[in-house]
Amino acid sequence: MTTTSENSLFAIPTRQSDSKVFYATMISNASPVIDLRGIEKHFGYGDTQTVALAGLDLVIERGEFVAIMGPSGCGKTTLLNIIGLLDQPTGGEYRLNSRNAAKLPSGRKAKIRNREIGFIFQNFNLIPKLTVIDNVALPLTYSRGLNYKHQEKASKILTALGLHSREYYMPYQLSGGQMQRVAIARALANEPSIILADEPTGNLDSKNSEIIMDELTRIHREGNTILMVTHNPELLSYASRVIHMKDGQIDRDIELVDNKAYATTSKFKSRRKESRKRNWIRRRK
Amino acid sequence: MTLFVGFTLANRSLRAHRARTILTILGVVIGVFIVSIVLITSAGLHRSIDDQTNKLHSDLVVVRSAGDSTTGMEAFSPLRVANATTLTALDLEKVTKVAGDGNVAPMMFLGGSVGSGQDKFDNITTVATNESLPDILGIKLQSGNWFSNKESKRAWVVLGSKLASGLLDTNQAMGQYVTIKGQTFTVIGILESANQPISLAGVDVDKAAFISMDNGIQFTGGTRQIGQIVVKAKSGKSEAMERSITATLKVTHSDDGEFAVRRSSEVAGSMAGWLTTITTVALIFASISLLVGGIGIMNIMLVSVTERIREIGIRKAVGATKRQILEQFLLEALIMTFTGGIVGLLLAYGASYLINLQFSLPMVFSWWIFAVGLGVPVIVGLLFGLWPAIRAARQDPIVALRQYH
Numbered sequence: 151m152t153t154t155s156e157n158s159l160f161a162i163p164t165r166q167s168d169s170k171v172f173y174a175t176m177i178s179n180a181s182p183v184i185d186l187r188g189i190e191k192h193f194g195y196g197d198t199q200t201v202a203l204a205g206l207d208l209v210i211e212r213g214e215f216v217a218i219m220g221p222s223g224c225g226k227t228t229l230l231n232i233i234g235l236l237d238q239p240t241g242g243e244y245r246l247n248s249r250n251a252a253k254l255p256s257g258r259k260a261k262i263r264n265r266e267i268g269f270i271f272q273n274f275n276l277i278p279k280l281t282v283i284d285n286v287a288l289p290l291t292y293s294r295g296l297n298y299k300h301q302e303k304a305s306k307i308l309t310a311l312g313l314h315s316r317e318y319y320m321p322y323q324l325s326g327g328q329m330q331r332v333a334i335a336r337a338l339a340n341e342p343s344i345i346l347a348d349e350p351t352g353n354l355d356s357k358n359s360e361i362i363m364d365e366l367t368r369i370h371r372e373g374n375t376i377l378m379v380t381h382n383p384e385l386l387s388y389a390s391r392v393i394h395m396k397d398g399q400i401d402r403d404i405e406l407v408d409n410k411a412y413a414t415t416s417k418f419k420s421r422r423k424e425s426r427k428r429n430w431i432r433r434r435k
Numbered sequence: 436m437t438l439f440v441g442f443t444l445a446n447r448s449l450r451a452h453r454a455r456t457i458l459t460i461l462g463v464v465i466g467v468f469i470v471s472i473v474l475i476t477s478a479g480l481h482r483s484i485d486d487q488t489n490k491l492h493s494d495l496v497v498v499r500s501a502g503d504s505t506t507g508m509e510a511f512s513p514l515r516v517a518n519a520t521t522l523t524a525l526d527l528e529k530v531t532k533v534a535g536d537g538n539v540a541p542m543m544f545l546g547g548s549v550g551s552g553q554d555k556f557d558n559i560t561t562v563a564t565n566e567s568l569p570d571i572l573g574i575k576l577q578s579g580n581w582f583s584n585k586e587s588k589r590a591w592v593v594l595g596s597k598l599a600s601g602l603l604d605t606n607q608a609m610g611q612y613v614t615i616k617g618q619t620f621t622v623i624g625i626l627e628s629a630n631q632p633i634s635l636a637g638v639d640v641d642k643a644a645f646i647s648m649d650n651g652i653q654f655t656g657g658t659r660q661i662g663q664i665v666v667k668a669k670s671g672k673s674e675a676m677e678r679s680i681t682a683t684l685k686v687t688h689s690d691d692g693e694f695a696v697r698r699s700s701e702v703a704g705s706m707a708g709w710l711t712t713i714t715t716v717a718l719i720f721a722s723i724s725l726l727v728g729g730i731g732i733m734n735i736m737l738v739s740v741t742e743r744i745r746e747i748g749i750r751k752a753v754g755a756t757k758r759q760i761l762e763q764f765l766l767e768a769l770i771m772t773f774t775g776g777i778v779g780l781l782l783a784y785g786a787s788y789l790i791n792l793q794f795s796l797p798m799v800f801s802w803w804i805f806a807v808g809l810g811v812p813v814i815v816g817l818l819f820g821l822w823p824a825i826r827a828a829r830q831d832p833i834v835a836l837r838q839y840h
Contacts (some may be wrong), residue, residue, distance in 0.1 A: 264754020277449035
């Protein structure tokens with residue numbers, strides 16, 4: 151696929167005339183998916199206080215595939231938890247799709263976690279007493295109640311991930327790679343736009359890692375934003391951007407222009423700009 | 436989330452921990468069983484008292500010697516032991532004059548043994564009375580006849596059903612001889628099982644022997660030591676009858692304490708009062724067992740919350756709200772207590788069926804027994820399930836997910 155040409159098709163014309171530059175600035179002012187400003191997170195009090203995040207700034211646009219790297223204890227997981235609304239920062243401001251997270255009531259946060267965010271954990275975190283299909287349908291159960299259609303949908307997602315024959319297995323009957331695919335299926339159940347993966351391949355061998363990463367790539371290609379914490383430098387080839395963290399701050403922030411994912415991302419970004427521009431024109435009329 | 440979803444989630448997780456769920460339910464089952472059996476039995480006793488007073492003795496007036504009692508009510512208490520009598524033959528005549536012949540039966544209570552051949556029962560009450568007694572007390576004969584006043588000199592005896600079956604083969608009892616206090620009597624009748632919880636007769640009719648007054652006074656040296664006089668009043672006139680008998684007896688008995696006149700409804704009332712007291716005490720003890728069951732629920736739920744912290748974390752991560760978690764855990768407690776309630780109630784009715792077979796106590800199905808049997812466990816579930824559920828809902832997802840990492 152010649153993504154670069156497609157990219158230029160959309161991206162270049164926006165910078166050709168004054169008015170189009172104006173649109174472009176309009177768009178760049180448009181709010182990103184994730185917007186963290188001066189985020190701080192402390193644990194404990196007094197002498198035992200540890201700083202997990204020390205005034206971190208991070209902006210993530212829609213459609214990016216961000217890999218977060220860094221030594222253990224640098225705050226990667228804490229950052230992911232804050233982004234996923236599981237944790238609250240002690241300082242700074244976090245805007246998720248231009249909503250101030252600090253001002254969201256807990257029920258609203260739960261709803262956002264349910265509909266807009268999919269979590270993938272290193273240790274899969276499936277509920278051991280539920281079957282594979284029930285695990286996958288769980289987010290649907292919480293948002294839309296019980297319905298046989300949810301089972302159908304869960305089944306569809308599982309089939310896409312090659313787990314159709316394992317639907318009524320219990321999680322302990324699966325291999326690690328299969329469990330992680332089930333976890334991915336669960337993360338996708340409500341069609342969220344943001345996927346947060348905390349070392350998704352940390353417990354898997356290289357073959358299974360590859361399968362999982364291919365899945366994430368596929369999800370990314372469909373226009374979703376992915377944040378992935380990882381220790382494994384090999385996985386960077388899947389990302390469009392890599393963030394190195396150190397002592398609770400961003401050490402280096404690199405766009406991986408040579409990666410396929412980057413092309414996907416920029417293609418997606420420009421598409422979004424196109425559609426926004428059109429909308430804007432329509433509104434002016 | 437609809438309640439149905441919460442119910443299904445709760446149900447699933449209860450099934451997942453089957454053994455623990457069943458044991459927890461068992462605690463509630465026992466509690467509800469005890470409470471319900473007390474209620475059913477008490478309702479059955481009340482019902483049979485009502486049946487007896489309404490259907491058989493609504494117009495009965497009983498005169499007893501009151502002993503030392505000031506209220507006279509003690510003469511009718513189930514705990515009555517004193518049998519010394521202050522009623523005389525003169526009193527009987529007077530009462531008969533007031534109430535009319537055929538409506539009055541004296542009852543003289545004679546202790547001692549009753550035997551037949553080799554068998555001999557000690558401490559059997561033999562009642563000396565007249566021909567009107569079965570009609571007044573509403574006792575029916577299973578076979579044979581009651582002795583008439585004309586033949587009162589003959590050595591005839593009528594036996595209560597249990598006494599008869601103990602002494603003789605009831606199929607061939609008629610015409611057999613029994614010895615009462617050494618004297619020989621011919622059996623001329625056997626009573627139907629009376630099954631009367633209120634002892635208006637002053638004796639367990641099923642276990643008594645009945646002889647005529649003329650035979651009775653042979654054992655007392657010719658004096659009529661009348662234990663009580665039962666009087667049948669015209670329908671609705673029992674109160675007037677009670678008053679006129681009292682007035683008549685007051686002439687000869689200056690001391691109020693020497694006699695007591697009571698209507699059967701009053702006696703039933705006092706019996707019912709007794710019963711209510713006993714029921715209340717029994718219910719208090721039964722409630723304690725239900726309380727223990729409730730604490731068991733709470734204990735298990737707390738363990739379950741601790742054990743499932745990680746699961747709660749996962750559920751929150753995929754978007755369960757506090758309320759949804761709370762609902763799930765509360766419903767788990769409610770399902771357990773409600774199931775326990777149903778099973779306990781069913782068992783209680785099973786047991787009451789057995790009691791019914793053994794003691795012919797009526798089985799009462801009334802809405803309030805069901806309401807208590809199912810409502811109380813639900814309240815217990817709410818009370819004892821709420822705290823664990825709140826604890827579950829308040830779990831911080833981060834802490835919960837970090838468990839056992």
